[in-house]
Amino acid sequence: MLLNSYKITRTLPCLADPMKIRVIADISDEIHEVFPYLNATLKGCIYNHPALTLTIKKDGKLLTLHAYHITLAKIEDEKEAEEILRWLKDLINETYEKQNQIEPNYSMAAELKALDIFRLLPGTNCKKCEEPSCLAFAVKLVGRDIEIIKCDPLFSEKYQEKRNVLFDLLHAAGFEVPSEFLNP
Numbered sequence: 001m002l003l004n005s006y007k008i009t010r011t012l013p014c015l016a017d018p019m020k021i022r023v024i025a026d027i028s029d030e031i032h033e034v035f036p037y038l039n040a041t042l043k044g045c046i047y048n049h050p051a052l053t054l055t056i057k058k059d060g061k062l063l064t065l066h067a068y069h070i071t072l073a074k075i076e077d078e079k080e081a082e083e084i085l086r087w088l089k090d091l092i093n094e095t096y097e098k099q100n101q102i103e104p105n106y107s108m109a110a111e112l113k114a115l116d117i118f119r120l121l122p123g124t125n126c127k128k129c130e131e132p133s134c135l136a137f138a139v140k141l142v143g144r145d146i147e148i149i150k151c152d153p154l155f156s157e158k159y160q161e162k163r164n165v166l167f168d169l170l171h172a173a174g175f176e177v178p179s180e181f182l183n184p
């Protein structure tokens with residue numbers, strides 16, 4: 001068994017959807033060695049091998065596995081978080097046990113969707129980035145035609161929580177993110 005246990009340590013409002021929550025769980029064991037095997041067997045993962053993160057999209061939710069913790073976004077309540085964590089624990093352990101039968105995949109696989117980014121931008125369409133709207137900015141960002149630092153309002157205290165989630169997502173997908181703004 002690779003992962004023995006997990007514990008929910010933080011529950012925060014989900015900024016992508018105010019009716020939902022974001023959950024952070026600490027885990028008992030280092031799990032990153034299973035990431036390339038999960039990346040090979042699950043559809044639509046975003047794998048960042050150097051950063052040791054794997055984001056799984058499941059039923060509209062974003063589940064990001066780090067070497068030492070797991071974050072869940074767009075979650076209904078703690079009961080649902082527990083169900084998802086139980087599912088992830090089983091998945092991680094089953095995949096780890098079957099790793100000899102799986103060809104590991106170290107590629108980044110799925111790309112970020114502009115809409116995933118748009119939901120985490122300020123959404124004011126202020127044009128300070130010299131784009132006509134936040135959605136236009138998100139489309140350019142996904143295409144790597146503009147950098148996240150051009151969205152000046154995002155760096156204000158008001159958008160700190162949105163910024164944290166967005167930067168985690170961008171970092172996991174291999175985008176340049178100012179290191180001083182990354183979560184530990």
Ligand code: SF4
Binds near residue numbers: 122123127129134135
């Ligand atoms: S600067 Fe940021 S908030 Fe303003 S339009 Fe551009 S992306 Fe939207």
